[in-house]
Amino acid sequence: MNIVIAPNAFKGSLSAEETANCIAKGIRQSNLSCKLDLIPIGDGGDGTAALIAKKWNSRSVSVNVHDPLGRIIKASFEWVVKEKTALIEMSEASGLKLLKSNELNPLKADSIGTGELITASLNIDAKKIILAVGGSATVDGGTGLLKSLGVRFLNGSGKEITELPAGLVELKSINIDKLDHRLKACKIIVLCDVTNTLLGNNGAAKIFGPQKGASKKEVSLLEKCMEQFNAITKKSYGINMSSMIYGGAAGGMAAGLAAFVNGKLVSGIEYFLDAVHFDDALEKADLVITAEGSLDEQTLEGKGPFGVAVRANKKKVPVIALAGQVPLKITKKMQNYFDVVFPITHAPSSVEEAIINTSADLTRTSCELGNLLAFH
Numbered sequence: 001m002n003i004v005i006a007p008n009a010f011k012g013s014l015s016a017e018e019t020a021n022c023i024a025k026g027i028r029q030s031n032l033s034c035k036l037d038l039i040p041i042g043d044g045g046d047g048t049a050a051l052i053a054k055k056w057n058s059r060s061v062s063v064n065v066h067d068p069l070g071r072i073i074k075a076s077f078e079w080v081v082k083e084k085t086a087l088i089e090m091s092e093a094s095g096l097k098l099l100k101s102n103e104l105n106p107l108k109a110d111s112i113g114t115g116e117l118i119t120a121s122l123n124i125d126a127k128k129i130i131l132a133v134g135g136s137a138t139v140d141g142g143t144g145l146l147k148s149l150g151v152r153f154l155n156g157s158g159k160e161i162t163e164l165p166a167g168l169v170e171l172k173s174i175n176i177d178k179l180d181h182r183l184k185a186c187k188i189i190v191l192c193d194v195t196n197t198l199l200g201n202n203g204a205a206k207i208f209g210p211q212k213g214a215s216k217k218e219v220s221l222l223e224k225c226m227e228q229f230n231a232i233t234k235k236s237y238g239i240n241m242s243s244m245i246y247g248g249a250a251g252g253m254a255a256g257l258a259a260f261v262n263g264k265l266v267s268g269i270e271y272f273l274d275a276v277h278f279d280d281a282l283e284k285a286d287l288v289i290t291a292e293g294s295l296d297e298q299t300l301e302g303k304g305p306f307g308v309a310v311r312a313n314k315k316k317v318p319v320i321a322l323a324g325q326v327p328l329k330i331t332k333k334m335q336n337y338f339d340v341v342f343p344i345t346h347a348p349s350s351v352e353e354a355i356i357n358t359s360a361d362l363t364r365t366s367c368e369l370g371n372l373l374a375f376h
Contacts, residue, residue, distance in 0.1 A: 001034040001373070002284050003027070004317075006041050007291035008304035010324060013358040015047055016040030019291055023322070026363040030370025037281050041290075043304035044193035044249070044268020045134025046095070049087035052130070052275050053078035058087065061124070065093045065116040068109035068137040073098065077117050085128040086121035090114045090250055091135035094144075096212065099137050104213025106222060107166040109137045110144030111253055118149065122182045129186060131257070132268060133250035134193040139209050139222050140165035141198065141229045141241075142256025150178035151260060168225035171232050176260065183261050190257050191268035195302050196248030198226055198241050204252035212251070226252055233259055269307030278311060287373075288312045288319045291362070295323035295341060300333060309337035322365060324354055342369065 005027075007019040014022065020040040027036065042048025058078040067073045078087035091097055093113030096104075114131075121129055138144065143153055143164045152175040153161045153168065161167035196202050205214070205222035214222060229252075230241045239259045241247055246265040247255035257263030273279070282288070290305040300306050309319045321338040330341050344365040345354055354361075 001032065001286045002037065003034050004037045004039060004281050004285040004288045006039045006278070006288060006308045007322070008041055008043060009045070009047055010291070010293040010358050011046070013293065013355045014362070016042060016051060018359070019362065022359050022362040023289055023291065023366045026366025027370040029363070029367045031374040032370035033374075034370075037285070039276060039278060039281055041269065041304045041308060042132065042272050043134070043302065043307060044132050044191035045304075046089065046091045046097070048132035048134065048191055048268060048272060049078060049089045049130065052272065053087050055276050056080050057082070061120065063117065063120040065113035067098045067113055068094050068111075069099070069103060069105075070110075070112075073113070075113060075117060077121060079121070079124065083128065084126055085130065086126045088114070088117050088121065088129060088131045090131065090133045090253070093117050094138055095135045096137045097135065104137065106137070106139040106209055106212040106214050106251065107218055108163065109212070110140050110164045111136065111138045111142055111250075112144040112148045114253075115145035115148030118145070119180065122180060122186065127186055129188045130191065131188060131263075132191045133253055134268070136250040136253065137212055138165075138253065139204050139212060139214070139226070139251035140253070141168075141204070141226050141251070142253035143168065143229065145253060146256055146260050149180045149183065149261070151176050152178065165222065165225045168229050169221070171228045174232055174236055179260070188257060188261055188263040189271070190246070190249070190254050190263045190265045191271050192246035192249035192254050192265055193268045193303060194249050194298075195245055197244065198230060198247040198252045198255040199223065200242070202248070204248035207248065208251055267302055267307065269302065269304045273307060273311060278308075279315070282312060282315045282317055285312070285315075285317050288317050289322065289366075289369075290319060291322040293323065294325040295321055295334075296325070296327055297331070300337070306337060313337060320369065322362065322369075324358060324361075
């Protein structure tokens with residue numbers, strides 16, 4: 001039996017590579033005779049660019065940037081010299097992982113640091129930038145990033161708004177005269193891990209604001225900020241960001257990139273699977289095992305395991321999904337993509353305990369799965 005192991009990361013616990021290794025370890029401990037092909041995946045979230053970089057001949061470039069709250073930190077991106085291509089993780093400069101839980105504040109957190117990474121890549125003559133935008137701490141519509149690239153956000157008095165995104169409620173005009181001219185000769189591809197739009201009940205503020213520390217009142221204010229940003233953008237440049245699929249990714253950064261620097265918004269998992277030639281691996285596969293921390297309806301909105309399942313389904317290869325958390329009732333829609341869904345937890349526990357035990361739980365479950373397959 002040939003098994004492709006293609007898991008996402010377990011956020012807060014295991015990277016995609018570590019997850020793949022745990023699954024492989026468990027299966028090798030079982031009675032199943034098989035060949036394993038490990039392809040850890042990224043869908044635009046944390047680690048995606050790093051995984052692609054391992055498949056390409058790249059080197060790391062480190063620079064000083066501002067974190068989401070304006071502190072100077074060291075961040076890096078991957079540089080493919082021959083293709084003049086930069087692989088940038090938004091989470092490196094503007095990620096949730098950079099903040100303590102008591103520091104979360106999406107009304108003040110901005111994406112300036114990610115813009116500084118883009119500038120650093122332009123300084124070494126980047127002609128293509130691949131930007132993975134998952135794991136951000138921001139809901140600023142990418143205004144911080146755009147500001148660092150030369151865009152000016154002005155209030156009714158013509159003064160530049162200094163506090164982003166909170167100050168966007170006062171936004172009256174957007175000046176792009178000083179936008180970095182090098183961007184015209186650079187293709188920007190934005191790897192998105194969600195299909196959410198910028199505004200509304202399924203938008204950046206209402207869906208991702210609470211995840212990044214916003215209260216109900218703050219979510220409402222963030223929505224007003226994004227509405228004003230969109231209104232002025234539409235009025236001044238004829239671009240309606242609210243209708244863009246993927247526009248709400250990374251707290252709306254995707255929409256801002258598409259509107260002002262012609263960023264191409266794509267499914268992160270689709271781009272990733274093409275980049276690592278996943279379909280070639282499926283040609284020899286009898287089974288695919290995928291995994292992530294929580295398998296739910298959000299998974300079916302473009303997350304990694306969903307993308308893996310879609311590709312496998314087309315090749316008529318069965319898919320088993322492992323997760324730390326699964327729905328009490330597996331919906332028909334989920335069954336259409338995953339043949340079997342297994343939770344890995346061994347006993348009732350807190351989230352903190354589950355995270356600590358992820359490696360052991362994943363290895364044990366994979367071993368039992370291997371034993372079950374050996375009976376087949």
